Amino acid sequence: MRRRLLLLVSSSFVLLLTGCWDQVDIEERGFIIGSGIDMADEQKKQGRVLTLTHQFVVPAGLGAPMQGGGDQKAFDNLSASGESMFEISRKMTEQSSKLPFYRHEKIIVISNEVAKLPYLFGEMMDIFLRNPEMRRSIKVAVADGKAEDVLNTKPESEKIPAIYLDSVMENSFENASGMEPVKIGEVHEFLMGKMSYVLPRIIAREKSVESEGSAVFQGYNNQMIGTLNDAETKALNLIIGKAKQGIINISLNQKNITYEMEEAKSKIKLDTNDIRHLDVYVDINVSGVISETFGTENLFQRSTFKEIEKHVSREIETKAEQTIKKAQQELKTDIFGIGNMLKERHYDQWQQIHDNWDRGANYFSQSTFHVNTTTRIRTTGNVNKSKNE
Amino acid sequence: MGSFFKRKKQDKKKKQQTKDEDFSIQIGKNLDKNMENIKKMLEQPNDLIIRKFSIRNTNHKGAIVCIDGLIDTAEVDNDILLRIQGVTERKELPHNTKQMFEVIYQEMISVSDIQKGKTLDDVTNAILYGSAVFYLDGIDEVLIMDTKGWESRSIEEPITEPVIRGPREGFVENVRTNMVLIRRYIRDPNLRFKTRKVGRRSKKVLVVTYMEGITHPDLLKEINRRLDTIDMDDAPESGFIEQWIEDSFLSPFPQVMNTERPDKVAMGLLEGKVAIILDGTPMVLILPFNIGDALQTPEDYYERWAIGSLLRALRYLAAFIAMFVPALYIALVSFHQGMIPSKLAFSIAATREGVPFPAFVEAMLMAVTMELLREAGARLPRTIGQTIGIVGGLVIGDAAVQAGIVSPVMVIVVALTAIASFSLPAYSVAISFRLIRFGFMIAAAFFGLYGIILAYIMVNIHIVNLKSIGVPYSAPFAPSFFSDWKDLVFRAPIQVLTKRPQYLKPTDQKSGNKGENGS
């Protein structure tokens, strides 16, 4: 008994003597909420000089409940230049009054310029994956222009641009059939898998940020080789089955009808008889409602339903085919993840061709896509007709 | 632990030696001489009543000795004195003193509890306990009649354990009344009350209560063995007994439950537990005790099972909050800021901007203040107690935040902790949880979450090694008695609870009707 007591006392003493190395109070942390990577204005002869911008949160500016907000800015962007990310981060510590703290990082913005250089993007991501402080759910986006400008927008509704950006991207995917935000964990998968991929693209306006289409990256060198506009991104989402809500406009008897997608599914089948000329069957299944019509058709009729459905299907197919054409001929990049499917389902054949899939001999461009769409109208809304002829 | 009891045994030997020196003078035949002896022994206190008289129609002389205030005067007057003096209707009274004594004993006195005594020791003990003693000249024996009747508190609602639904009776200071209260709950011939005396000087009555045929005999044996070792001048409160017989006095956890509620005792007895009633205190001990009992109240059973289960679960949550929340606050705010949701983290950072202390000091400051407030509230008269609450709430809550000494989130944390710890049913458990909380806070201050988990593991190590009267403290959990789990964190419907707690190894296992039918 006494010996156990002694042990207890001595152990507690050891604990007391240790001190607290890691104790840093919350107000001493400099929360980094977003980061931007740009090419530096002044470049060296050898190697590339990058500018890293960190957006620090200034909690006092957020308006504590007791003190009242005041006019203080809620964020503080610090930039530094250097060759490696880590070096720049250290430089930044010298500028900042607080300890940089990455655990609340929400978004990384890469400038167009950086993304367009081969290999650079992959190299930049390393520190964000390696640092245990970083979470794997940080969103990654490509800025059309400078990343710093994106982080410098002054939105009306949010006090911190990075949080605003975060919700804009989330919202554009959920409600406007935009690109699904890509997390850095997924980027890790892309980088490891050497498959081509797309990242969301954002454009900085004066007081807002817009999510605009997507940036296409070639898998083997992580180079951004082109962009898809909004419509093409939508079509891409439909093909790979990631589309959420969205609208499709068709015209029936020269009058506009707006069809609102509520659910979209897709199934891709591969016919690998000739691996070098692959047949890809894309089956898109869409269901939704008619949300607006300018015409006066009797919607409450099987034939009208069928007619509208046919139009919607054709519209979707056209768009999908356009996008496929762009990917195959202009970009020559497998943005649909067909390569990945090959790897998953036809591993042996994939092993033979994976070096020539969307580069080299580019079998991707030579494959044929068959898009088939089925559309269903669930309801026509509250009324059948809103006006008579 | 072994050495601890060895020490007690040695003490017991000493006790026996002192007992030999006690007053045990035989009562003489001479009445006057006897009276002298009593007076001498008690040094003639002015509350000693000696009423000498002669029995009518005879020349027998007698006396009644008692202590004023301890007896029921009316009873002594009407049932004893009047009976002996007013024997007018009887013509023949024996002249033989011996026969006379027997007649008085057998026929005249109408007191139900009457005994014969032979020594002065018997007499003094009896009168100090409220009996009246009858002396007859020429006889070396006395009659000791139970005429207790002192002022005592009436049965009231228990103050420390109020319930919303359930009986409102609480124990009182009188051991007899308390026994009656228990008997009224269990009208079973197997209910046993074993009386013993504790306190070398105070000679308090201590009653060990149990159910014959349910309680495991070894449990009883162990409790009696431990009670035998008690050697104190006085046991003013059952807490003395508790501290003497508990398994580990180093543990922060109570190993014996105390309660004011007879229904709780009755329930415990029927589970196979043992209760100890001490005269002079309304707090009855129930043992053994374990971690599951700590968070139960009889009310869990009075309410319907879903509600009872919810209350139980709520209490486990409260225990968690009471122990961990301040420590978690420290760990999150000064170590793992990443774990706080972003927006909350920023707002905590903003509110802490002006606070000069690290989170640990801040938390300690508030926790100690809270304890002070609680203590002040408990000690002050009830009317002023409320004022303390208001002052505390205003000063600590509002002003401290305004002055920038603590952050508002800290106030919430402390308030939450306080509320949670007050919602624990047993005061002694709540207080030990609060004690442990400080340990967690210190651990969190040094190692953050890592410290908390190490401290938690240490508490667990302690609990699994702790026993209450030989029963593992962690009993229904580990060692696991799965059939007891029906009545642990959740309370199953009454119909399902057909077995007594298995960890107590009751000799009669079935408690429900279904059980009796063998299903």
Next chain:
Amino acid sequence: MKWFEYGNEKISHREILVAIPSMVIAVGVLSLPRDLAAATVGSDGWILLVISGGVIVFITWLMARLATKFPRQSFLTYSSKIVTKPVAVVMTFIFIAIAIALAALEVREISDISKQYLFDRTPVEIISLSFLLVVVYAVSGSRAGIFRLNLMFLPIILIIAIAVFVFNIGWFSLGNLLPVFETDFTGVGRGLTTGLLSYMGFGIILFYTSLVDNPAKVPRSAVIGMCIPVLLYILIFITCIGVFGNSVTSNLIFPTIELAKEVDIPGGFFERFESIFFVIWIMAIFNTTVMAIDVALLALSSIFKNKSKMKIVCVLSPVVYLIAMYPEDLLDVSALGGYLSYFAISYTSIVTILLSVIAKVRKVK
């Protein structure tokens, strides 16, 4: 039915059931998916886990059978009967060495991982020391207490592991599991070894069975107990592959913790589930360490009969600490872990099989 029956040092077969998973589940599973994914293609690793699990379960059963043939006899006693006393003593000493090394490894790993995920500047020495002190506190208590600790912690550990799985269902993509059955033979060999090594620790049955009051039921409990880690490992591995894909999993240092990192608690009560997960996992590692040291203690006190338990603990704990501090970096630690598990698994299996065979041949009872 004695009153103190269950308060004493005897344990029941149920406690063995809990002790085995508590012993086996430790740091290994945190990095297991990495090694397994590196060796295999797609999600093939789980098949190897099942096969190696089956082998281990069989050896466990064999071991329990061997030990139950000699109820209430220590390993030293019955192995002396089978293969003479000197050999038995040597064998026991090797077991002790394995147990000590295992404890040291756990202590070291826990500090390394804590440093990675919880701390920044706190020195490894202090983290390990504080952990080891808690372990010593547990070991110096009663042995029954250790089993009760297992009983109390194991459910929490399993719940947190299942929580990681459940919260990750949203990120799970079935495509990541494909392709199946594409691993080549070298991969299968490597994967099988990895699988086998991850089940280190089941040797405790040889020692703890002597404390069981109803040994006849031990083999069944041991087998059920051993199935728990097998199932848990498969679950964690498949979740890792499903969430990260094979190539990412094989490049994460601690895929299981990264898995917890992916979790977003609905309601946003707190973030960073991996900290919670790892902190809870400390309990698993604690259980393993405590039992490793306790087995060493049990074996040592069967050799040195008149030495008090506390004396042995006082000698043993500094040794564990020194071994734990010996490796210099991450690679050293993982190399030590590799050698140790390799040696421990093969040694334990060989000893079990040999003893069983010899006992059968010589008809020792």
